[in-house]
Amino acid sequence: MEIAWGTILAYLGMFLAVALSGYGSARGVGLAGQVACGVVAEDPTKFGKTMLLTALPGTQGIYGFVIGMLILGRIGGGAPITLDMGLRLLISGLPVGLVGLLSAIWQGRVSAAGIGIVAKRPEEGTKGMVFAGLVETYAILAFIFSYLMVNAI
Amino acid sequence: MRENNFAFAVGRVRVLETRLLDSGKFERMLEARDADEVLRILGETEYAQALAAIKNQNDYEAVLDYERHRVFALVRSMLAPEREIAELYFLRYDLHNLKVLLKAEMTGVNPEGLADEGVFGPQRLQAMISRTGVRANAAGTGTVAVGTDLEKAPDYLAQWIEQGRQAMASGDPQAVDLVLDGAFYRFAAETARQGKWGILERYWLGLIDLTNAISTARCRRMATGSDFLGTALLEGGIIPVKEFVAFYDQSAESFAHFLELHGYGTLFAGKEALTSPAALENAASNYLRQLLADAGQSFMIGPEPIFAYLLAKENEIRKIRIIIVGKLNGIPREILRERL
Numbered sequence: 262m263e264i265a266w267g268t269i270l271a272y273l274g275m276f277l278a279v280a281l282s283g284y285g286s287a288r289g290v291g292l293a294g295q296v297a298c299g300v301v302a303e304d305p306t307k308f309g310k311t312m313l314l315t316a317l318p319g320t321q322g323i324y325g326f327v328i329g330m331l332i333l334g335r336i337g338g339g340a341p342i343t344l345d346m347g348l349r350l351l352i353s354g355l356p357v358g359l360v361g362l363l364s365a366i367w368q369g370r371v372s373a374a375g376i377g378i379v380a381k382r383p384e385e386g387t388k389g390m391v392f393a394g395l396v397e398t399y400a401i402l403a404f405i406f407s408y409l410m411v412n413a414i
Numbered sequence: 415m416r417e418n419n420f421a422f423a424v425g426r427v428r429v430l431e432t433r434l435l436d437s438g439k440f441e442r443m444l445e446a447r448d449a450d451e452v453l454r455i456l457g458e459t460e461y462a463q464a465l466a467a468i469k470n471q472n473d474y475e476a477v478l479d480y481e482r483h484r485v486f487a488l489v490r491s492m493l494a495p496e497r498e499i500a501e502l503y504f505l506r507y508d509l510h511n512l513k514v515l516l517k518a519e520m521t522g523v524n525p526e527g528l529a530d531e532g533v534f535g536p537q538r539l540q541a542m543i544s545r546t547g548v549r550a551n552a553a554g555t556g557t558v559a560v561g562t563d564l565e566k567a568p569d570y571l572a573q574w575i576e577q578g579r580q581a582m583a584s585g586d587p588q589a590v591d592l593v594l595d596g597a598f599y600r601f602a603a604e605t606a607r608q609g610k611w612g613i614l615e616r617y618w619l620g621l622i623d624l625t626n627a628i629s630t631a632r633c634r635r636m637a638t639g640s641d642f643l644g645t646a647l648l649e650g651g652i653i654p655v656k657e658f659v660a661f662y663d664q665s666a667e668s669f670a671h672f673l674e675l676h677g678y679g680t681l682f683a684g685k686e687a688l689t690s691p692a693a694l695e696n697a698a699s700n701y702l703r704q705l706l707a708d709a710g711q712s713f714m715i716g717p718e719p720i721f722a723y724l725l726a727k728e729n730e731i732r733k734i735r736i737i738i739v740g741k742l743n744g745i746p747r748e749i750l751r752e753r754l
Contacts, residue, residue, distance in 0.1 A: 291418065292417070292418060292421055292715070295418060295421030295422045295425065296421045296422070296424055296425035296428075296715070297425060298422055298425060299421065299422040299423060299424060299425020299426035299427070299428070299429075299492075300425040300426065300428060300429050301425075302422075302425075302426055303426050303429035303430060304429045307429075370715075373421065373424075373425075373715060376425060376428075377424070377425075377428045380425065380428035380429045380431075380432065381428060381431065381432055
């Protein structure tokens with residue numbers, strides 16, 4: 262049987278988009294979550310604000326998931342896709358995968374620091390969220406570009 | 415990934431830090447009429463737990479000890495995954511005990527003022543030090559001599575005991591202090607370096623440098639001669655020992671300038687540090703506490719914010735003790751404020 266290289270490359274693109282951004286998000290949420298647990302253990306009233314900050318690095322995983330679904334839609338269930346198209350789909354998955362991975366880890370660190378602000382000065386906690394949000398910009402840009410690339414094929 | 419081991423503890427310490435007493439509370443304690451009122455003010459803070467646990471509330475030492483034990487136990491439980499680093503903080507108490515025990519053996523008196531916050535505790539240390547340990551005999555009617563417990567000690571501790579014993583041979587109790595301090599600071603700096611905790615390493619190297627700076631200032635004040643100074647300095651700091659010796663007979667200003675060149679300029683923000691070794695000592699401990707506190711402020715995740723909290727807590731307890739002792743002895747508040 263002939264190997265459908267195009268389809269395989271497209272699957273690889275899907276895998277990278279979902280797995281890399283998902284791994285980054287898991288690490289980011291994991292770090293921020295532990296700091297948040299420490300804060301809530303001493304002061305349960307801070308749950309709401311720390312929860313929002315903890316959830317922020319989770320969005321990259323969602324972006325990767327959406328791009329993965331789009332690529333899967335392109336692969337479809339029917340005939341094998343061409344090598345050229347498979348390669349394009351692979352490249353389309355890379356922005357959200359790579360930027361998602363790194364930005365989620367760094368956003369996790371900013372969130373962890375932001376949770377420190379919530380612990381010390383709850384009234385200034387929103388500012389920590391703004392800083393964490395700044396990191397999000399680049400995840401969104403990468404997501405938009407991956408989206409445009411998949412749609413351009 | 416190692417920062418994951420500290421994340422929970424750092425989060426918790428962030429909240430605990432907010433419960434440290436602020437300057438307003440200290441001001442009220444200074445203004446208090448007597449020690450009872452100071453304890454009442456403490457009752458409004460996280461010391462309430464300690465006050466509730468200690469039956470005789472006038473026993474302020476017991477209250478402060480309880481609080482220190484409570485905080486230490488909490489931090490130890492949080493840092494269980496990183497025992498090695500956490501123990502660096504508490505080893506200073508073992509070091510203190512080791513000095514007391516060895517010097518007591520040297521002078522043939524009963525050891526006094528042993529601390530029980532250490533990693534090993536005084537009894538185990540004693541068993542490790544004694545050339546022949548003792549244990550209860552099978553019938554429970556007395557004790558039998560057994561071999562030394564030294565083999566149960568970790569390598570570094572066994573080395574310290576060995577080095578301490580060698581220093582004892584000189585007959586000078588201060589030599590024991592010097593050898594053990596140096597061994598501990600170098601061990602702590604090395605452990606921090608291996609764990610890539612740069613600021614902690616800097617802390618212990620700074621401790622060596624500043625201990626040397628204080629010794630130099632003292633020797634200058636007492637005019638002991640530069641040969642004696644050479645024997646009273648600790649090896650292993652950032653500044654080589656021979657540089658301190660070289661600055662022995664220079665002016666106070668050039669000595670200050672020399673330390674400034676090595677990054678210790680903030681020590682001399684108050685001019686007294688130039689002339690008084692005691693003021694320099696105070697400035698040095700503030701400098702080191704600030705070093706860790708700054709690291710804690712940058713919201714990094716690692717052992718530094720936790721060590722900074724512990725140092726701040728111990729400093730707070732020290733200040734409260736000064737106030738209470740001062741109030742009990744009727745010392746005017748202006749003098750107390752100066753001492754703080």
